[in-house]
Every structure is written in C-alpha cells, then in structure tokens.
Amino acid sequence: MADVAERAETLVRAWAAASRVVDPELPMLTLVDLGVLRDVDVDGDGAVVAAITPTYSGCPAMATMRDDLLRELQDAGFADARIRVSLEPAWTSDWITPEGRTALAEAGISPPGPAPRHGGPVALRLGPTRRAVSCPQCGSDDVALSSEFGSTACKAMYRCRACLEPFDHVKEI
Structure with missing residues (x-):
C-alpha cells in the first residue's frame, strides 16, 4: 500500500x-x-x-x-x-481553460472563439478567415483585421473601430 x-x-x-x-x-x-x-x-x-x-x-x-x-x-x-x-x-484552442480565456482578455488579448469543426477534408480557402472577434478593451464587435499574423503565428492583429485600440486575437484551431 x-x-x-x-x-x-x-x-x-x-x-x-x-x-x-x-x-x-x-x-x-x-x-x-x-x-x-x-x-x-x-x-x-x-x-x-x-x-x-x-x-x-x-x-x-x-x-x-x-x-x-x-x-x-x-x-x-x-x-x-x-x-x-x-x-x-x-x-485545439478549445483546450484553453476558462481561467486561461479570462487571463487573456485581462491582458488585452482577445481569446479564441470555438474551434472550427471539420467532418472531412479541410477545404483550401484563399480569402481572409472570418472570426467572431470582440475588442478586449471596450467589448465592441466592430473590429477590423490588421494582419493575419500578430506578434506570434498563433495570433492575428485587429483594430477596434470603436475605441481605436489595436489588439491581438488568439486564432481558433
């Protein structure tokens, strides 16, 4: 024992x-x-x-x-x-804990939404990725993609049109 x-x-x-x-x-x-x-x-x-x-x-x-x-x-x-x-x-970004998502938002980084679900082969898309992103500073959904790659490959850069603040968004995977 x-x-x-x-x-x-x-x-x-x-x-x-x-x-x-x-x-x-x-x-x-x-x-x-x-x-x-x-x-x-x-x-x-x-x-x-x-x-x-x-x-x-x-x-x-x-x-x-x-x-x-x-x-x-x-x-x-x-x-x-x-x-x-x-x-x-x-x-998958779905593995980020609720505490982790809160910590990201408190640090001014937009946490990822739900990861995309694929039932088979992943289609090649050459256009910009559409995400549901909110500004971590003011909460506005009126945001614009600045760059598909932020400070790291796992983040994209956005700018809030309401408060004009730039912010990173963790990509959904």
Whole structure:
C-alpha cells in the first residue's frame, strides 16, 4: 500500500510543479491554462513523465516550454523527469481553460472563439478567415483585421473601430 500512496503523493507534487510553468509567448497563461500540458505520470521506473502537445506543428516556443517544464520538475526534486511531446490528438484552442480565456482578455488579448469543426477534408480557402472577434478593451464587435499574423503565428492583429485600440486575437484551431 505504501507504493500506491507514494506514487499518489509523487503525482500530486509533480502536477503542482508542472502547473507552475508559464507559456513563453503568453506568460499570463500556464501550460495548464493553455491546454498544452496533457498529462503527468510516473513510469515503471519511478520517473516523472510529463506530456505536452504543441499548439502548432512548427511552434517555436515548444523547445522553451519543454525546457522550462523539465527544469521546474527537476527543481521540485524529480531528477529523472522526462518530457514527452504528444502530437495526437492535435491541440485545439478549445483546450484553453476558462481561467486561461479570462487571463487573456485581462491582458488585452482577445481569446479564441470555438474551434472550427471539420467532418472531412479541410477545404483550401484563399480569402481572409472570418472570426467572431470582440475588442478586449471596450467589448465592441466592430473590429477590423490588421494582419493575419500578430506578434506570434498563433495570433492575428485587429483594430477596434470603436475605441481605436489595436489588439491581438488568439486564432481558433
């Protein structure tokens, strides 16, 4: 029974440590808030293994997320911690927690709406992507797309026509 209790205590401590890691591009979000931290477990050898899923297949922040997560686990006493990158299922912006969405809005970043649903092949669209976006400053829906790419590839830049403030919007995936 001590092994079960010890494993449970290890998992609680490991999850607590992993839950402190923030996203390097959106530091108001933890990896939990962003939905990137998928699992923390203890393998048969007693090593802590954390699983993360990239927001994009080429996300440049993944290496930093992995390194920060490994460092946090090691600092918490898990010397043989490992990070596993899990590509399946693919990350979706629907995994951002309600707390994460609130934190984005409070930081002046428009949180994503519901992710698009696809029942088969994804059609190629060459026109601008239509999104339901509201200004995080004043709440107006009267916004204009400034650039499909914002400060990072996962965000688009908008400008509010009501308050004239520019803002990032996290893209729906």
